Amino acid sequence: MAVVSFQRSGDAGVARTKYNGKIIDGRRPIKIEIIRDEDDEPQEQPKPRTLSLLERLGDPPVQAAAPHAVVTPQHPQKPKQSSTTKTPGPKSTQQRQIAVGGRRRTRKGPKRVRKSREQLDRDMEDYRTRLDGPVEFITNGR
Numbered sequence: 001m002a003v004v005s006f007q008r009s010g011d012a013g014v015a016r017t018k019y020n021g022k023i024i025d026g027r028r029p030i031k032i033e034i035i036r037d038e039d040d041e042p043q044e045q046p047k048p049r050t051l052s053l054l055e056r057l058g059d060p061p062v063q064a065a066a067p068h069a070v071v072t073p074q075h076p077q078k079p080k081q082s083s084t085t086k087t088p089g090p091k092s093t094q095q096r097q098i099a100v101g102g103r104r105r106t107r108k109g110p111k112r113v114r115k116s117r118e119q120l121d122r123d124m125e126d127y128r129t130r131l132d133g134p135v136e137f138i139t140n141g142r
Helices: 009-019 053-057 117-131
Strands: none
Touching: none
């Protein structure tokens, strides 16, 4: 059994006409059922009335200030289906949002060991002696 969800209902109809009843793996025909979720379909919104030129150029209408009221969001409830009909429905197509916290700073490794003044002087002397050595100039084979 597999659950497939389509973005457009027309695509589901095309898939059903194309694959319903076709024999798979040499044994059984595919049975395709279309289950629609009426809540997911977008409802058409009425077009806003076109304003006349005077309405567009005139002063905006003043609205009375409404008293502050606590509004609780109302979630639409799906109608309950009878328990006698058991048809497997598609699983929720809503994606979970993963909380992404701030980036944590990672340690780069152990701190450097502080060099003493004598060690720094020795390093500087070694560097200068390497520079004072013979210098070779590389030419283009001439």
